[in-house]
Amino acid sequence: MGGARLRRFDELRARIRRAYASGRSSDPSAGHAAASDSHPAATPEPGPPAVPPPDIEESKDLHPSTSSRDDADVPHALRIAAAWSWRLIVIGLVAWALVRVIGTIRIVIIPLAIALLLSALLAPMVGVLLRIRLPRSLATAVVLVAGVAAVVGTLTLVVNEFIQGVPDLSRNATRGIRQIQEWLKTGPLHLSDNQLNSYIEQGERWIDENTQSLTSGAVSTAATVAELLTGALLVLFATFFFLRDGEKIWRFLVRLLPVAARWRVDDAGRASWSTLVAYVRATVLVAFIDAVGIGIFLVVFDIPFAFPLAALVFLGAFIPIVGATLSGAVAVLVALVDSGWVTALIILGVVIGVQQVEGNILQPLIMGRAVAIHPLAVIVGITAGVVLAGIVGALVSVPLIAVLNTAVRRLAHRRAPEVPPDAVVIAAKSP
Template sequence: MSRFERIRGQFRRAYESLRSRRESAGLRAGTPGSAAWVVPDPTPSSPQPPPASAAPSAQPVGVEASAPLHSSTSSRDDADVPHALRVGAAWSWRLLAIGIVAWALLKIVGQIRIVIIPLAIALLLSALLAPAVGWLFRARFPRSLATAVVLVGGLAAVVGTLTLVVNEFIQGVPELSEKSSQGVRQIQDWLRTGPLHLDDRQLDNYINEAEKWINDNTAGLTSGALSTAATLAEVLTGTILVLFATFFFLRDGGRIWRFLVRLLPVNARWKVDDAGRASWQTLGAYVRATVLVAFIDALGIGIFLVIFEIPFAFPLAALVFLASFIPIVGATLSGGVAVLVALVDSGPITALIILGVVIGVQQLEGHVLQPLIMGRAVAIHPLAVIVGIAAGVVLAGVTGALIAVPLIAVLNTAVRRLAARSVPETPSDAVVVVSKDR
């Protein structure tokens, strides 16, 4: 041991001896200068035997030993609180803050939903049409021309399909109305002769009650119709916004995303860019897989509707196709409409057959199509799908149910990428600057 170390050890022993005498004097006098108020000196030194005055036997009777300070506590009061309670309180106020922020975001989205919903629909359409635009762009089409061709072609396909559906519906309404009247009379006869054995007086009472309910709620129904008519301008505005947003997303989506990424701190740009591009790939895969599954559902149910000569076969198949964009529940509800039409038009036997077809198509979708097609694109638990659809319906109706599942899929991919410890790949056009003093 060097001379300097010996001198340092002597000063250290003298300091600890003086401090122990002060602590003993404070304990005897009952003042706050006791050992409970002294924080050990963190200066490293060679281990020395503890002085006699600091032995446990010097603890006066009746004085409680205080809990040692923890690195996560800032005062003696915090140290006296149980660790589990401190952790629970920390989680509670953080979750409360997150809940308040989420509630505020939902209120903001509710106020500007006329903008948010069209933009969300435009993103879905862009993810669906982006491969076609990319193919035309690789074929040496200008970016604007390729986008316009794809958008106009898609719009023409939608308008043509709606025209066919409306024309067939208008042509078949008189026949279906007549058969509906026959079905109502058959139901009345069954109520009289069936197990319920209702007489004419009871049937008249039920009919009168139904008419009374309709009369009492006429004002509400009328106000609902008026409110629906009042939102026609909002629907038109939303449609125009969807078209314009889809066009610019398809044409300038990459530049828009790079602009948004540049608004972030430099250290977070590559990570967010990697998560955003992965989320976009997930959204595109989800939309394309959903279109394929919906087409198979509509084709399977539509073929049997044509075979059994059910009216409105094409409109019902189109309804199944559109409803299938809402996973799990969409095709089931639209298939129920097909079963009701079959019941009114062709009787209970045909309706049971169509019901079996709908159930079979649902089983095919749930056990074959979803795992084979959708499972490769998006891995989401069915419980998350059901909860997301329910929340979407509560917040934004049918539109919320439509965008809930793709939103969950995108968030799932983004969170996984952001939470991953792997470093994103360096972009090919990145410029790495190296310091000269290395």
């Protein structure tokens, strides 16, 4: 019995040896190793059975963009779409958080943005005073005081003319309302006195029902007076220091970046500042031409509030497309109330003509290609600015788009930017 078991064990061991030997003879590397062995006749030691070779499908090479077999089973297009999706989600979350932060500290961000625009407008004047050897602080103070005086004087003239013209405009508006009532009675609608009275009563009832909301809005508006004063003071101080120490502030910000990125960022920042200066100066010139052109026709046709309306056109021109349209509509409405529909149509033609000259001749000629922005980008930017920050957002959105356009183009340019004169100083002073 025991001898039979030993024979079976010897047969099993012999089979294992033959299987092992046949596996080594079928493997080229094994044959090469056997040929290089110094004892080819040595009997191999018994060992565990050979592991079967892996499946052919498992040994296939993976795609370079995958890190596991599971990734390789996912279609390439789906992996690309997923990669884009999570990156876009991250960018969206960062943008949302940035908008929330800006909304929280808008009382600081908005005055700083306005101060940058004013600095871009007044910087050439400061440069002129510096060339005649005035100290930088004195030159900045003179330009800033002159600018504030010009704004205050203009507002004073506008308010005085508005106060003087309100009584006449009220009488003309009352006469216009009566003409409208007569037209509603005798025109194609043929409304009766009872119907007109019912509509008037509905309007009065609506005003009475919404008096509380209107009053609360007035109270909230009064509560923002302190914020407006704080913002105005911040605009003045920020404008003064931007004009006086703008170069030092920019160098400080550049030194916070890695050394390898400083020259490119400095080059893009200076190009963006040049774009902002060109945009603001061109916008002021275009706005002045619009205001003078429309104001002359308002004076010729003896339209009340000619100077306030011209000032409104000047301010509205800082908001491209939308601002000129709204300010022109106000001028047409005043002409309609004061002088009738014939004069209103003439003023409407003047406004449309001035806008066409502005859009097709003045802006391309004055601004040039350096600050050229597609009209769709302008409309989208103004809409987003109005939603986020109201009128100030509409005012700031277009120059912001122009600056970002220049900065992105400059950073994306593959050639190495020219080393600015103070780049060596920036690198030397870096910590």
